[in-house]
Amino acid sequence: MKRLLDPSSLRALARGCAVLGAGGGGDPYIGMMQALQATEDYGPVALVDLDELPGDDLIMPCGMIGAPTVSIEKILNGDEGGRLRENLEFMTGRKVAALMPAEIGGSNGLVPISWAARIGLPVLDGDGMGRAFPEVPQVAMHLAGISPSPAVMTEERGNLIAFRTISGHWIERLERAAAVEFGGNAASTEYILTVAQAYTGTIRNSISFAIRIGEALAAAQSDPVAALIAEIGAFHLVAGKVIDVERRTTKGFVRGSVIIEGLGADTGKLIRLELQNENLVALERGRVLASVPDLITVLDSETADAIPTERVRYGQRVTVIAFGCDPLWRTEPGIAIAGPRAFGYDFDYLPVEELAGARA
Amino acid sequence: MPAPDCRLGIDVGGTNTDAVIMDTDDRVIATAKVPTTSDITGGIASAIDTVLTAPGAEPSRISHVMLGTTHATNAVLERRNLRRVAVLRLGAPATLSIRPMFGWPAELAQTVSVGAAVVEGGIEFDGQDLSTLDTDAIARFLGEVGDQAEGIAITSVFAPVSPRHELEAADVVKRELGEIHVSLSHEIGSIGLLERENATILNGALAGVARDVARAMREALTAHGLQPVTYFAQNDGTLMGLDQALRYPVLTIGSGPANSVRGAAFLTGISDSLVVDVGGTSTDVGVLVNGFPRESSYGVEIGGIRTNFRMPDLVTIALGGGTVVSGDSIGPRSVGYRLAEEALVFGGTTATLTDCAVAAGRASVGDADRIGPHRARLTEALARADVMLGEAIDRMKTSKDARPLIAVGGGSILVPDQIPGVSEIIRPEHFDAANAVGAAIASVSGQVDRIFHVGAGGRQAVLDEAQEDARERAVAAGADPDAVQIIEIEEIPLAYLTSPAIRVRVKAAGALGGVPGRQLAARLAQQARLADTVAD
Numbered sequence: 001m002k003r004l005l006d007p008s009s010l011r012a013l014a015r016g017c018a019v020l021g022a023g024g025g026g027d028p029y030i031g032m033m034q035a036l037q038a039t040e041d042y043g044p045v046a047l048v049d050l051d052e053l054p055g056d057d058l059i060m061p062c063g064m065i066g067a068p069t070v071s072i073e074k075i076l077n078g079d080e081g082g083r084l085r086e087n088l089e090f091m092t093g094r095k096v097a098a099l100m101p102a103e104i105g106g107s108n109g110l111v112p113i114s115w116a117a118r119i120g121l122p123v124l125d126g127d128g129m130g131r132a133f134p135e136v137p138q139v140a141m142h143l144a145g146i147s148p149s150p151a152v153m154t155e156e157r158g159n160l161i162a163f164r165t166i167s168g169h170w171i172e173r174l175e176r177a178a179a180v181e182f183g184g185n186a187a188s189t190e191y192i193l194t195v196a197q198a199y200t201g202t203i204r205n206s207i208s209f210a211i212r213i214g215e216a217l218a219a220a221q222s223d224p225v226a227a228l229i230a231e232i233g234a235f236h237l238v239a240g241k242v243i244d245v246e247r248r249t250t251k252g253f254v255r256g257s258v259i260i261e262g263l264g265a266d267t268g269k270l271i272r273l274e275l276q277n278e279n280l281v282a283l284e285r286g287r288v289l290a291s292v293p294d295l296i297t298v299l300d301s302e303t304a305d306a307i308p309t310e311r312v313r314y315g316q317r318v319t320v321i322a323f324g325c326d327p328l329w330r331t332e333p334g335i336a337i338a339g340p341r342a343f344g345y346d347f348d349y350l351p352v353e354e355l356a357g358a359r360a
Numbered sequence: 361m362p363a364p365d366c367r368l369g370i371d372v373g374g375t376n377t378d379a380v381i382m383d384t385d386d387r388v389i390a391t392a393k394v395p396t397t398s399d400i401t402g403g404i405a406s407a408i409d410t411v412l413t414a415p416g417a418e419p420s421r422i423s424h425v426m427l428g429t430t431h432a433t434n435a436v437l438e439r440r441n442l443r444r445v446a447v448l449r450l451g452a453p454a455t456l457s458i459r460p461m462f463g464w465p466a467e468l469a470q471t472v473s474v475g476a477a478v479v480e481g482g483i484e485f486d487g488q489d490l491s492t493l494d495t496d497a498i499a500r501f502l503g504e505v506g507d508q509a510e511g512i513a514i515t516s517v518f519a520p521v522s523p524r525h526e527l528e529a530a531d532v533v534k535r536e537l538g539e540i541h542v543s544l545s546h547e548i549g550s551i552g553l554l555e556r557e558n559a560t561i562l563n564g565a566l567a568g569v570a571r572d573v574a575r576a577m578r579e580a581l582t583a584h585g586l587q588p589v590t591y592f593a594q595n596d597g598t599l600m601g602l603d604q605a606l607r608y609p610v611l612t613i614g615s616g617p618a619n620s621v622r623g624a625a626f627l628t629g630i631s632d633s634l635v636v637d638v639g640g641t642s643t644d645v646g647v648l649v650n651g652f653p654r655e656s657s658y659g660v661e662i663g664g665i666r667t668n669f670r671m672p673d674l675v676t677i678a679l680g681g682g683t684v685v686s687g688d689s690i691g692p693r694s695v696g697y698r699l700a701e702e703a704l705v706f707g708g709t710t711a712t713l714t715d716c717a718v719a720a721g722r723a724s725v726g727d728a729d730r731i732g733p734h735r736a737r738l739t740e741a742l743a744r745a746d747v748m749l750g751e752a753i754d755r756m757k758t759s760k761d762a763r764p765l766i767a768v769g770g771g772s773i774l775v776p777d778q779i780p781g782v783s784e785i786i787r788p789e790h791f792d793a794a795n796a797v798g799a800a801i802a803s804v805s806g807q808v809d810r811i812f813h814v815g816a817g818g819r820q821a822v823l824d825e826a827q828e829d830a831r832e833r834a835v836a837a838g839a840d841p842d843a844v845q846i847i848e849i850e851e852i853p854l855a856y857l858t859s860p861a862i863r864v865r866v867k868a869a870g871a872l873g874g875v876p877g878r879q880l881a882a883r884l885a886q887q888a889r890l891a892d893t894v895a896d
Contacts, residue, residue, distance in 0.1 A: 030458070030554070032460045033462060033463060033554070034457045034458055036462075036463070037458055037462050067485075067861075069551065069811075069863060070485050072553065072554075073485070073518050073551055073552065073553045074451070074454045074455070074460055074482070074484070074485070074490065074517050074518065074552065074553075075451075075454060075455040075457055075517075075553055075554070076454070076455075076456075076457040077452075077453045077454055077455070077456050077457060078456055078457035114457060120634055138448075156453045156455075156456075156468040157454075157491065158453070183484040183485060183486075183488075183490065184484070184485045184486075184861075193440055210372065308740050310592065315654070317755070352477065
C-alpha cells in the first residue's frame with residue numbers, strides 16, 4: 001500500500017484534481033465531500049500500486065458521465081460503484097481488484113474513492129487521462145487497444161444498462177444519450193482491463209501527483225502560484241486580468257474564448273484562451289503558446305485555486321499556467337485523438353516546453 | 361399636517377448604527393449615528409429616537425422605513441438566539457452519499473439541528489419527478505422531531521427547476537404541526553443542493569433573530585406614534601417587505617456593504633466607480649457597476665458554512681478610524697465605538713488611525729495638541745496604512761486605467777487625496793451616512809435562477825421568459841412596474857450534455873412603487889397582522 005487516503009490527503013487531492021482538470025471535469029468539491037463522508041463512515045481507502053495486485057484481476061475505471069451542473073444538485077446515492085462492480089464481475093466472471101478514476105481532472109478524480117470506501121476495495125494510483133477530457137474514448141486504455149466493452153452504467157435509483165459496443169465512438173454516443181435519460185448524469189465503467197494490462201494501459205501515479213499538487217499549494221507560505229509552478233515544472237503564460245469572456249453552447253459543449261491582459265511584469269501581454277469544456281489552446285497574437293493534450297489551467301492569482309471554464313468571469317485576477325501531459329498523449333495515436341486537430345484546429349501539436357524554448 | 365412622504369433608512373454596522381431621513385425629492389433631511397449595541401435592538405431604538413428628534417425631522421412625515429443590517433451574520437458567528445430546526449431533504453435515493461449538515465462545525469450543528477431526514481422525492485433537471493414524494497415518511501419524521509423543532513427547513517433536489525415537492529411537503533408540515541416556521545429552499549438559494557440546503561437551515565435558525573429586530577423597530581417607531589411600511593435590505597442591496605424578511609431572514613444576512621455602495625452611487629450620481637467605505641474597525645472596497653455593487657463569483661461562507669449567496673464583491677481590510685496603532689503594527693485591533701473616549705485626540709491613551717490622520721494634518725478632529733511627541737511615528741504609520749489601502753483598491757480594479765473612487769463611511773477622513781491608479785477621489789456630502797442612505801433609496805428586486813430547456817423558440821425565447829419572470833417577481837415585491845429594469849443577466853450552458861439546456865440567472869429591480877391608497881392600506885393591514893405575531 002502506498003498510503004491511506006485520509007481526510008487531509010482527500011482535501012489535497014481535491015485541489016490537485018481541480019488543477020489537473022485544465023478548466024473542465026466539474027468542481028471537485030462535491031466529490032471531495034462524498035469521499036470525506038464515505039471514509040468517515042467506512043474507514044479510509046488504501047491507495048495501491050499495480051505490483052500489489054494479482055495480475056489476472058480487473059481494474060475498474062469508473063466515474064460520472066454527464067453534466068457537472070447536475071451532480072452538484074442531484075448528488076450520488078453512494079451505492080452506484082458497488083453496483084457497477086457487482087455487474088462487471090457477473091458479466092466477466094472475474095474479480096475486480098481495485099477501482100481507478102477514469103479521469104483524474106475535476107470531480108471524477110474523487111468519486112471512485114467514495115465508492116471504494118463503501119465496498120472495501122483499494123484505489124489504484126493512476127487514471128485514464130492524467131487530466132480531464134470531454135469524451136469517453138479519450139483514455140489511455142483506448143490507446144493501448146483495450147476494448148470499451150463490456151461497459152456498465154447505472155444511477156441512484158438502481159436502473160442499470162450493460163453495453164457491448166463495436167467502438168469507443170459508439171460507447172460515447174450511447175452513454176451520453178443514456179445519461180440524459182437518467183437525469184443528466186450517471187455512473188459508468190468502461191475500458192476495463194487486467195492488472196497486467198494496466199502497466200502500459202493507464203496513466204500511472206496520477207492520484208499521488210494530484211495530492212502532491214494539493215500539498216504544495218497548502219504548504220506555500222506566500223506565493224502559492226509560484227510554489228505550484230516550481231512543484232510541477234509548469235510554464236507561466238501570463239498573470240493578469242480577465243478582460244473578455246465569450247461562451248456559447250453547441251452539441252453539449254461549452255465553447256468560447258477568454259482574453260487575459262497581463263499586469264505587473266506581464267504588462268503588454270494579451271493572451272487568448274480557446275475553450276471547449278476544458279482550456280484547449282493558449283494564443284498570443286495568433287502564436288500558439290500551448291495546446292491540448294498539454295494542460296492549460298487558469299489559477300486565481302492570489303490563492304492558486306484552479307478556476308473552471310464556467311466560472312471564469314470578467315475582472316478576475318488570474319495566472320495562466322501550462323504543463324506537459326503524460327507521454328502517452330504525445331505519441332502519434334495520442335495526438336490523433338487528443339491533439340489540436342482532434343478538436344478542430346488546423347495546426348500541429350508541439351509540446352509546451354518546445355514552444356517555450358522557441359520563444360526564449 | 362402634510363401627507364407622509366419621507367423615508368427612514370437605518371443601517372446597523374459592526375461599530376455604529378446609522379439612520380437617515382430622506383424626502384420624496386431624495387433630499388437628506390436628517391442623519392444620526394449612534395453606537396451599535398450588543399443586542400442590536402438597543403442601537404436601532406436609539407438611532408430612531410435620535411434621528412426623529414433631529415432638527416427638521418418631522419416624524420409625522422415618515423411613510424416608509426428601511427433597515428439594513430449584518431446582525432444575522434453575527435448571530436450565527438456568536439451562536440446567539442438561534443432557533444432549533446428540523447432538516448428535511450427531498451431527494452432519496454439520490455443525495456444519500458452526503459448527509460445534511462455534513463461538514464458543519466459540530467457544535468453549531470448541535471445547536472441548530474433537532475434531527476434530519478432524507479426522504480424520497482425531488483425533481484430532475486428537466487422537471488420530471490426524481491422519485492415520488494413520500495409524504496408518509498415526512499409525517500413520520502415530523503412526529504419524531506415535532507416536539508423540539510421551532511422551524512422546519514425543506515430542500516428538494518432541483519427545487520429551482522420546480523418547487524412542487526417543497527410546497528407539497530410544506531402542506532404536510534402544516535397538517536401535522538400547524539403554524540410553525542417553514543423555510544423552503546427554492547425561495548432562498550440557487551442551484552447547488554448542499555449550499556442551498558445550508559442556507560435554508562440557517563434561515564430557520566435565524567427566524568427568532570429577525571423577529572426580535574422587527575419587534576424592536578416597531579416598538580421604537582410606535583413610541584413616536586409612527587406606523588410606516590417596513591422594508592428590509594437584502595444582500596444585493598434591494599429591498600424585501602417585512603413579511604418576506606420574517607420568513608426569509610437569511611436573505612438579509614449581509615446587506616451592509618451593498619447599502620454603502622448603493623448609497624455612494626446615489627450621493628454622487630455616479631453609476632460606475634470604485635467605492636471605499638471606511639468604518640471604525642474595517643474598510644470595504646467595492647465596485648459600482650450600473651449603479652449596483654459588482655457581485656462575487658463565489659458563494660460566501662457564513663460561520664464556516666458554505667452557502668451559494670452572491671454577495672457584493674469586496675476586499676475587506678482591518679483598517680478603520682478606531683484601528684489601534686502600537687509600535688510598528690497597525691491593527692487589526694480597534695477601539696471601535698469607544699473611539700470618542702480612547703483616541704489620543706479625544707483625551708484617551710490609545711493611538712488610533714484617527715490620531716494618525718490628525719498628526720499628518722489630514723483631519724482636524726479633537727485636540728491636535730494631544731498628539732505631542734507621537735507626531736512623527738503616527739505620520740509614518742499613516743503612510744503605511746495608505747499603502748495597505750492602495751493595494752486593496754488596486755485588487756478590485758478591472759483595468760489599469762485610472763478610475764474614480766468614492767470615499768464614504770465615518771472613517772473616510774483617513775483616505776488620502778491621491779492614490780495610485782485613482783483618477784479622482786469624490787467625497788460626497790453625508791458621506792458618513794452613505795449606508796443608511798443606501799437603505800433608504802434602495803429599489804425592489806426580483807430574481808430568477810433556473811435551468812431552462814431550449815425548445816423550439818431557441819435561446820432567445822428562454823431569455824425572454826426568464827426576464828419576464830424576474831420582472832413579475834420585482835413588481836410582486838412592490839416595485840413600480842414602469843420603473844423595473846433588468847439589471848443583471850447571465851447564462852451558463854450545461855456542459856457535457858447533449859440535450860440543450862441553459863442555466864439562466866436574471867435580476868430585475870425598480871424603485872418602490874408609490875404605494876398609494878388601497879395598496880398602502882392593504883400593506884399596512886398585512887403588517888399589522890404580522891405585528892401581532894411579532895409581538896407575542
